[in-house]
Amino acid sequence: MNIVILSRNPELYSTRRLVEEAEKRNHFVEIIDPLKCDIIIEKEKPSIYYKDRYLDYVDAIIPRIGASVTFYGCAVVRQFEEMGVFTIASSEAILRSRDKLKSLQRLSKAGIGMPKTVFTNYSRDVEEVIEHVGGTPVIIKLLEGTQGLGVVLAESKNAAESVLEAFNGLQARVIVQEFIKEAKGADLRALVVDGKVVGAMKRQGKEGEFRSNLHRGGSANIxxxxxxxxxxxxxAAKVLKLPVCGVDMLQSERGPLLLEVNSTPGLEGIEAATEKNIARAIITFIERSK
Incomplete structure (x- = not known):
């Protein structure tokens, strides 16, 4: 097969591993920067032009679209879909997962447990917002944040009020969530491929850090x-229609609680923690689907 990985950085661990496993299985693989693709819209003939050629020979794509280029990246994925090319994550599913509020609304309706969450339109009544999630401490998250950026732990009402006022002043959209104390700064990441969990790790934040992201110095174990x-x-993967994704959750006294679903999960941490070949699982999923 001719497989294209949509990625802006060919040196990223996840990108390199996917290339390595695809080539081991005798597939032709290219890494293409989605921002350098021209989308050509024509009656009954959608196409994509990249550098000096039309990408009319592609059998499957693996989107590795960064959050900062979601709009154009998803437009490129959508064009491949219009061309009949298989993708491990549809453009709509990526957009749905990137919208924290929309995805939480869908997941909540489907009966999936999650921390109590409040979204408000620049509310000045901070005390009421805090009461909705059970009081302080609370977690305040930017709707567009990634890798733990834009996530704040407010341990008191005064702290929460200051943070919310600061975000309101910047006209930044935020959600407020209850703080799950018993999680003790740890969360779980499950890697789903083709509807099945192929690997899972527990991520622990470094001492004094409530965020468990590996990019922020956290550690991970199988x-x-x-x-x-x-x-x-x-x-969660089924509700958001993501055959390949990372599902983050907390362990709580009332059972697992979903944090978010990542449509382009990194492979480095989970392959190291589990010693499982996640990249190969993704390539074999593509083979089964074609």
């Missing part, structure tokens, strides 16, 4: 998920 955690991960 973990065996219980039946409720497996069910949550697989259901």
């Amino acid at each position: 973990i065996k998920l219980n039946s409720d955690e497996l069910k949550l991960a697989m259901n």
Whole structure:
């Protein structure tokens, strides 16, 4: 097969691993920067032009679209879809997962457990917002944040009020969530491929850090998920229509609680923690789907 990885950085671990595993299985693989693609819209003949050629020979794509280029990146994915090319994540599913509010609304309706969450339109009544999620401490998140950026722990009402006022002043959209104390700065990442969990790790934030992101100095270890955690991960992927994704959740006294679903999960941390070949699982999923 001719497989294209849509990525702006060919040196990223995830991109390199996908190339490596695809080539081992005798596929032709290209890494293409989606921002350098021209989308040509013509009656009954959608096409994509890249550098000096038309990409009319592609069988499958693997989108590795960064959050900062979501709009154009998804436009390129959508054009490949119009051309009949298989993708491991549809443009609509990527957009849906990037919209934290929309995805939480969908997941909540589907009966998936999550921390109590409030979204408000620049509300000045901070006290009421805090009461909705059970009081302080609370987590305040930018709707567009990634890798733990734009996430603040407000331990008191005064702190929460200051943070919300600062974000309001910047006209930044935020959600407020209850703080799950018993999680102790750790979360779980389940990697789903073709509707099944192929690897899971527990990420622990460094001492004094409530965020567990590996990019922020956290550590990761392999973990065996219980039946409720497996069910949550697989259901979340199904609800958002993402055959390949990372599902982040917290362990709480009332069972697993979903944090978010990542449509382009990194492979480095989970392959290192689990010693499982996640990249190969993704390539074999493409083979089964074509």
